[in-house]
Amino acid sequence: MRVLVKGGTIVTAADTYVADVLVVDEKVQAIGQNLQAEAERVIDAKGKYVLPGAIDVHTHLDMPFGGTVSADDFLTGTRAAAMGGTTAVVDFAIQSKGKSLRDAFDTWQEKARGKACVDYGLHVAITDLPDPVLAEMPELVEAGVSSFKLFLAYKGSLMVDDATFFKALRKARESGALISFHGENGDVIDVLVKQMVAAGQVTPRYHALSRPPEAEAEATARAIALAEMAEAPIYVVHLSAALALDKVAAARDRGLPVYAETCPQYLLKSIEDYDEPEFGGAKYVCSPPLRDKANWPRLWSGLNTGHLQTVATDHCPFNFKGQKDMGRDNFAAIPNGVPGIETRLYLMYTAGVLGGKIGLNKMVDLIATTPAKLFGLYPDKGTVAVGADADLVVFDPAVEHTITASALHQNVDYTPYEGFKAKGAVAAVLSRGKVVAEGGKFVGQVGAGKYIVRKRFSA
Ligand code: URP
Ligand code: ZN
Numbered sequence: 024m025r026v027l028v029k030g031g032t033i034v035t036a037a038d039t040y041v042a043d044v045l046v047v048d049e050k051v052q053a054i055g056q057n058l059q060a061e062a063e064r065v066i067d068a069k070g071k072y073v074l075p076g077a078i079d080v081h082t083h084l085d086m087p088f089g090g091t092v093s094a095d096d097f098l099t100g101t102r103a104a105a106m107g108g109t110t111a112v113v114d115f116a117i118q119s120k121g122k123s124l125r126d127a128f129d130t131w132q133e134k135a136r137g138k139a140c141v142d143y144g145l146h147v148a149i150t151d152l153p154d155p156v157l158a159e160m161p162e163l164v165e166a167g168v169s170s171f172k173l174f175l176a177y178k179g180s181l182m183v184d185d186a187t188f189f190k191a192l193r194k195a196r197e198s199g200a201l202i203s204f205h206g207e208n209g210d211v212i213d214v215l216v217k218q219m220v221a222a223g224q225v226t227p228r229y230h231a232l233s234r235p236p237e238a239e240a241e242a243t244a245r246a247i248a249l250a251e252m253a254e255a256p257i258y259v260v261h262l263s264a265a266l267a268l269d270k271v272a273a274a275r276d277r278g279l280p281v282y283a284e285t286c287p288q289y290l291l292k293s294i295e296d297y298d299e300p301e302f303g304g305a306k307y308v309c310s311p312p313l314r315d316k317a318n319w320p321r322l323w324s325g326l327n328t329g330h331l332q333t334v335a336t337d338h339c340p341f342n343f344k345g346q347k348d349m350g351r352d353n354f355a356a357i358p359n360g361v362p363g364i365e366t367r368l369y370l371m372y373t374a375g376v377l378g379g380k381i382g383l384n385k386m387v388d389l390i391a392t393t394p395a396k397l398f399g400l401y402p403d404k405g406t407v408a409v410g411a412d413a414d415l416v417v418f419d420p421a422v423e424h425t426i427t428a429s430a431l432h433q434n435v436d437y438t439p440y441e442g443f444k445a446k447g448a449v450a451a452v453l454s455r456g457k458v459v460a461e462g463g464k465f466v467g468q469v470g471a472g473k474y475i476v477r478k479r480f481s482a
């Protein structure tokens with residue numbers, strides 16, 4: 024099948040220029056001015072941007088968490104991703120304590136089987152690391168899992184101690200993998216949560232107050248120190264606080280291979296959202312929590328200066344009715360996570376690019392190119408280039424729309440961005456050469472998304 028995307032403005036992390044893109048089967052075969060090529064399908068992209076498909080390296084699909092299961096599975100989640108211009112996700116396969124890493128990998132492959140609508144990779148989240156499990160890490164890297172996550176928070180469930188963290192770092196370094204981590208001090212948070220609940224301080228705002236930015240800064244600094252001792256690279260997921268960013272910036276300024284991600288919720292939502300009436304604050308309960316607005320300019324500036332390299336979503340959706348409301352009488356029982364797999368491009372374009380916070384090439388870099396490089400997907404994915412996968416987004420900057428949960432494809436009954444006036448809309452999305460979204464409809468094939476054997480980490 025040949026598809027010609029005609030006359031669009033191609034935007035990569037480095038360049039912006041008008042050209043045609045010829046797609047043959049799954050790949051970009053040619054890019055040039057006025058390409059004279061036969062094609063079964065011509066997409067008129069005049070006046071529109073042609074972007075590389077966005078990559079979301081932080082999603083939680085079909086994940087058991089907080090006494091329930093995240094509301095999007097691989098079908099609904101990756102279909103929503105496609106509708107929002109994301110053509111690859113890297114989801115977290117969570118190791119059950121006492122089980123192997125291979126078991127986590129197989130369990131998540133089973134969840135994805137026949138369901139993925141765009142390509143997907145897997146990280147494995149390590150929760151328990153006896154020697155036989157440690158020895159499995161290189162095998163997993165061989166199977167395309169070139170990154171692992173460890174949690175320094177969620178005491179009593181996912182949290183690991185420093186010895187586990189350090190061993191994982193050393194093994195990852197030997198195996199060509201990148202360790203990522205959830206940076207919050209779980210012991211301190213556990214004390215604060217218990218104290219607040221005992222004092223009857225149980226509304227959603229106390230979720231944020233029990234997880235102070237200092238707890239994030241401390242865990243971030245500790246993880247960086249452990250990585251330095253292990254001589255290993257490290258990646259901070261969902262960084263929310265300027266205090267933690269300071270730790271990353273100081274390490275990077277010393278030349279350490281420290282990388283960090285933030286998410287739209289930390290750039291656009293704040294601690295004030297926890298006061299939404301009628302328990303509405305529960306919609307924003309995620310960890311780390313939303314912070315004071317004073318953090319926003321620091322995070323945008325971190326994206327611009329390069330101390331923060333990626334914007335992922337941490338898509339972990341729970342319905343307001345039936346899931347978030349499990350914690351109506353106690354914030355500690357609200358499942359942690361917010362939806363966002365479908366809205367990232369709109370938010371980053373409108374608030375980021377049109378809001379004057381980042382350039383268009385920078386946006387592409389943050390949501391596609393650098394995630395692809397750090398997580399072993401580049402150059403097949405993450406850019407528009409001859410020989411790359413034809414994962415493309417035709418983005419119409421002229422269309423305006425208001426984000427509302429009922430118009431989104433995420434399988435969740437709210438969006439944190441309800442009422443957000445977005446400029447620009449996804450006109451068409453190609454996933455490995457096939458049109459999967461067009462005119463606001465999903466036209467792809469359920470199950471056509473392939474598992475990506477990701478390459479080893481290289482700095
Ligand atoms: O609140 C969040 N972020 N939920 C998902 C799990 C995690 O910590 O990434
Ligand atoms: Zn986390």
Ligand code: ZN
Nearest residue numbers: 081083337339
């Ligand atoms: Zn997460």
